[in-house]
Amino acid sequence: MFTSRNFLSNVADILTQLSNGQLLMVNSRKRNGLILYKRFHAEFAGPGAAVGSFFDLDCERVLPVGNLSLVCPKSPEERQKAYLIRRQWIRLTQQLTDNPLPTQRAQMILNQFDNYFGNEIVAQVPDDAFALLVGVLPQTIAKIRQTSETPYVGDIS
Incomplete structure (x- = not known):
């Protein structure tokens, strides 16, 4: 799953690029994305979203979702569009976190990712990745996975 040498090498390369402030964007032609672990939360950057630059200098870990493909924006217009798309992904996650009930936030993030990926x-x-995205405990995500009709594997880390 996430244990191959190639995977670990790619993750290290991505983190290096982010810590150097390089601007990239998630390939908009694929169903893929990147979970960016920050100190106290995580953010999801889906297809078309900008990653890197000054936005992600504080990124501590990354987790590719799907068959990740990062590309360099080719023009100022493409960069601006990528910034706007990143903001849309953040707003989508914010809408999920507006729900005051942790179990509902957990269910909604799992449903969103299941519908898309x-x-x-x-x-x-x-x-823990889902938990940090919507501000719940990892145990809450595990509980929802166990009670859901959809068979989730759970935490692989």
Whole structure:
């Protein structure tokens, strides 16, 4: 799953690029994305979203979702569009976190990812990643996965 040498090498390369302030964007032609672990939360950058630059200098870890493909924006217009798309992904997550009930936030983030990526990909994402995206405990995500009709694998880390 996420243990191959190639995977670890790619993650290290991505973190290096982010810590150097390089601006990249998630390939908008694929169902893929990047979970960016910050100190106290995580952010999801989906297709078309900008990653890097000054936005992600504080990124501590990354987790590719799907078959990640990062590309360099080719023009100022493409960069601006990528920034706007990143903001849209953040707003989507914010809408989920506006719900005061942790179990509902957990259910909604799992549903969103399942609808977009499918069960097989969602099963590979650790509980702590989802938890940090919507501000719940990893145990809450695990509980929802266990009670859900969709068979999730749970935390792989």
